[in-house]
Amino acid sequence: MSLGLTALELARIQFAFTVSFHIIFPATSIGLACFLALLEWKWLRTHNPVYKDLFKYWIKIFAVAFAMGVVSGVVMAYQFGTNWSEFSRISGSVTGPLLTYEVLSAFFLEAGFLGIMLFGWGRVSPKAHFFATFMVAIGTCISMFWILSSNSWMQTPQGFAIENGIIVPTDWWAIVFNPSFPYRFAHMAAAAFLVSSLLVTGTAAWHLLKGRRDDLVKKSFSLGLWMVLVTSSLQVVIGDHHGLNTLKHQPAKLAAIEGHWETNHDHGMPLLLFALPDMNNERNAMEIGVPNLGSMILTHSMEGQVTGLKDFAPEDRPNVPIVFWSFRVMVGLGMLMLLMSLTALWLRKKGRLYQSDWFHRFAVIMGPTGYIALLAGWVTTEVGRQPWVVYGVIRTQDGLSHTVTAGQVGLSLIIFVLVYTAVFGTGIYYMLKLIKSGPVHIDSIDPQPAGLGRFKTPMRPLSAVDDALDTPENPKNNHRENPHD
Structure with missing residues (x-):
């Protein structure tokens, strides 16, 4: 078989x-x-x-x-x-x-x-x-x-x-x-806390949508959102340092993450938001990016040089499309997590955190995204290491x-x-x-009077x-x- x-x-x-x-x-x-x-x-x-x-x-x-x-x-x-x-x-x-x-x-x-x-x-x-x-x-x-x-x-x-x-x-x-190790350990720890905090937040948001407004649900929602805010903010900083470490020690993986084929000798590397990497022709069939931003993030210089995939033998390159897109799934979801937590801060200030059904629906949708981002991050890490099992x-x-x-x-x-x-x-x-x-x-x-919400008979734990x-x-x-x- x-x-x-x-x-x-x-x-x-x-x-x-x-x-x-x-x-x-x-x-x-x-x-x-x-x-x-x-x-x-x-x-x-x-x-x-x-x-x-x-x-x-x-x-x-x-x-x-x-x-x-x-x-x-x-x-x-x-x-x-x-x-x-x-x-x-x-x-x-x-x-x-x-x-x-x-x-x-x-x-x-x-x-x-x-x-x-x-x-x-x-x-x-x-x-x-x-x-x-x-x-x-x-x-x-x-x-x-x-x-x-x-x-x-x-x-x-x-x-x-x-x-x-x-x-x-x-x-x-x-x-x-x-x-x-220090960067990957911190990155994984923050990811684990994000997974659980999004699970707590999504669960509480589900019950808020069902009409519950008791202290158990509200406290879960509040604690979960605070943790999402802290960990998603930390991930931005940790991820930046992890990327710099990858550039230094695994340049082929970093080039695949960025969809970067040609080493930029006399100009800045763009940050590609969208691309269709073509490994057979060693180019991107289509790409949309921000000029020079890639060099700025990775080298802290508008024209900083970043090694391209063509500088590595074809047999030493990872699967570029998989690494390119799995990384963007992870980062894109991370930005949504940060957006959710910042929106929660605004709703707290307005006193509408527990009354905004549209935000509760957003939080329910975001509940499983921690797992998706976690898996996408591991795909980026493991596929990006190829063709090596020990780099x-x-x-x-x-x-x-x-x-x-x-x-x-x-x-x-x-x-x-x-x-x-x-x-x-x-x-x-x-x-x-x-x-x-x-x-x-x-x-x-x-504290919830009878008839409010849909939570009726407690279940034995x-x-x-x-x-x-x-x-x-x-x-x-x-x-x-x-x-x-």
Whole structure:
């Protein structure tokens, strides 16, 4: 079952499919873990039960995303030994320890405190429960640290020597903190927070459109929009520095991102807004751009020189159309996220944030765009690195297992598609049902009179959360003031 493709092409498609499924769940759990820590911290400080009820709602969605992220990550890792055994043989002395550090530090930390976070309400003190939540949040960030370190090393490899055709570590500090790692780690962290904040914002906007105006929905909407504002603004700065780093260390990828074929020796490089890259004829069939702006952004000079794709051998160039357009999808959606958060600031000033249905519809539409931008960014990163699996060191074709056949990879790809659709499709469906149900009042009082809106009967939360907690630190009938949004 080769589907008319080579083993290399099928193996790349299979890895792209599994990693695309996988990345959406860790991104969700990283952002939501930090959001949950924020909610519990706010509850401990203010004793406002709204924060506690929001925690009990979002922890259910976090638990589903975390579980699916673990399962999909384990499955994806097996491909290093099946389809990409040569890559593992040559570079395993670097990538193997980095992934091991992730398991020993992050996974064990998360596993050690996750049970307390999920099942500890009423069984440990509030401060001990918050500590567990905080440790899980830290664990997700540590996991991201090691995964990004390994992937960044594949983009900008440093600190190694090659002995008998095998990569041997010589400087672990240079390996872990390779040239692109700081920028890629910051970029991914901001992306994860954007994914989760847009999810929170879109969920709250949905319920605002359905007529709910209680504190749970309004507080979710407000907190989500603040986080979108902060992270989308940060992404502009981080993305600029990341681009400069890419220009220095991966110039072919940068040229593909910009659709830049000819090195500009005596004039500025335009910033192309639209183009149809033609790899066969080494030109853009059509393009619309802003003169000199590309040079200004990348070199801080109106006529700064940027290396063009023609300066690289054809076999060393990535797929230009894919990289060009995936980058623009990511950036375009990022600009819309920033526009949404700035519009929210204006509506806050006007006192219309919770009454503007047109803005709520916009926020609902923007809800899933964090995932789309995340996937587009990873497509830009991974396709832009081609034809190298370790940039400038190991070609992708040389990392493929010698014995694997197109039929074998094709059959396993079909099985992956079927199983992933069934298993993770069910998980996503359940998450969407939780989102549709919305947060419910458990410890807080529903201030919305009967007959207003469509929220009627509260639903019991996931059994992982104990709603019977009444501690001296948080008397159930105290501190009922409405939060200030």
